[in-house]
Amino acid sequence: MSHFKRLIIRAPKYIWYLFCLVIFYPIGRIAKVLFPKYRDVWIVSERGSDARDNGYHFFKYIRENHPEIKAYYIIEKNSADYHKVAKLGNIVKYKSLKHHFLFAVSEYKISSHIFGYSPDVLSYNRFQKLGLIRGKLVFLQHGIIVNDIEWMFYPKTKLDLFVCGARPEYEAVIKRYGYPSGVVKYLGLCRYDALNKPCVLKNRILLMPTWRIDVCAVGNRDKFTQSEYYRKLQSFINNQNLIDYLDKNDLELVFYPHFEIQRFLKDFHSVSPRVIIASFNDYDVQELLMNSKMLITDFSSVFFDFAYMGKPIVYYQFDDIHYAHGYFDYGGDGFGPVLKTEDEVINYLAEKVNDGFLVDDMYKARAETFFEIRDDNNCERNFNAILSL
Incomplete structure (x- = not known):
């Protein structure tokens, strides 16, 4: 679909959201003069559909530690996290309408996703380029950046605070993304505060691959199930050697497809009851990360969370996917081996079961170097940085 055609299709939305801005900005100015409760408002969100990432953990911190802050969380009424x-x-x-109003009056707009606090990401990103967005814009991040994301480069995206979760990531963003001095800060991800809390591990292996843009773009189930991505994952969760090993060691494998793949959840199935195909509504990602003993992923940045907790990881990179080059090399910098076949992954799983899920010294040293900050003050640092804007 051409760029012009997409603009035509989205034109009614642009017009509606622009109308809301035009109406609520003057209303908001008057409201702030007449009613003190609308002054210095903070709005916090993730994607508008969930509350289980850095946005939620930051909002929880504010409500529990700084109730004097007039902070509001934006989320769909039918969300599983509501x-x-x-x-x-x-x-x-x-x-x-209250969301539109608070967007207009808020002094601080904070989310784990770019423009996640807005009523519509595409529309308001365009409005920002036209200079129509007011207030301080804070990006808490969804996860540590691995590869270059060019649409996040300045000035394509403009922010007042860009939070980083690790020293190498911070240095790469400073060097490559072009933001003005002081915008990018290494503060730690808010959700990492919870990762430091004690947790009871389950006999559970977590399989959590990322999505593929070309696979999601197909739009229909028939084409999706014909993709190499689907066939490889469907084959893995039905691998008889894997199933036998799960049975033998009283383990379960939780397969949690990426948020963008969840719409195809019903197309995945396994012959084993020990393989759980987890839905977004029924399982919390952070809880899965915390109570699982080992992570199998391909490129998903959740592996940083797992490495932060000091647990074993294996990269099952079964296809040749090409991301824009970044600072991180899976072979040279990763926190586990990069493997290409099902048998290699299953053999490594057996190795980790036999050694009690210990992290190899090389990968442990890499993680300790990567995460310079390891404490439970991430939310506090983010909060203080926002106050200083």
């Missing part, structure tokens, strides 16, 4: 975050108070329905 009631969890509603317990903290100050919750606002995504895309509601």
Whole structure:
């Protein structure tokens, strides 16, 4: 689809959201003069659909430690996480009129995804390029960046605070992304505070690959199930050697497809009850990361969380996917071996079971060097950095 055709299709949305900005900005100015409760408002979100990432952990920190801050969390009413975050108070329905109003009056706009706090990412990103967005824009990050993401380069994306979760990532973003001095800061990811808390491990292996843009772009199930991506993962979760090994060692394998792949969840199936195909609504990613003994992934940045906790990782890179070159090399910098076949992965799993899921010294040393900051003050550092904007 051409760029011009996409603009035509989205034109009604652009017009509606622009209308909301035009209406609510002057209303907001008047409201802030007349009503103190609308001054210095913070809005926090992730994608508008969830509350289990850095946005949620930051909002929870504010509500529990700084109730004087007028912070509101933006989320869909039908989200699986709605009631969890509603317990903290100050919750606002995504895309509601109140959301539009608070977007207009807020001094701080904070999310784990670029423009995740807005009523529509594409529209408001365009409005920003036209100079129509007011307030301080804070990017808490969804995960540590591995490869260059060119649409995040300045000035394609403009931010007042760009949070990094590790020293090498921070140095790469400073060097390559072009932001003005002081915007990019190494503060640590907010959700890492929870990773330091004690957790009971289950006899569980987590399989969590990332998505593929070309696979998701197909749009229909028939084409998806014909893709190499689907066939490789479907084959792995039905590998008889794997299933036999799970049975023998009383292990379960939780296969948690990426958020963008969840719409194809029903196309995955396994002959073994020990293989659990996990849905977004029923499983919390961070809980899975915390209570699993080992991670199998391909390129998903969740492996950084696992390495931070000091647990074994294996990269099952079964296809030749090409990302824009970044600072991180899986072979030279990774926290586990890079393997290409099912048998290699299963053999490595057996090795880790036999040694009690110990992390090899080389990978342990890499993780210790990568994460210069290891404490439970990440939310506090993020909070203080925002106050200083």
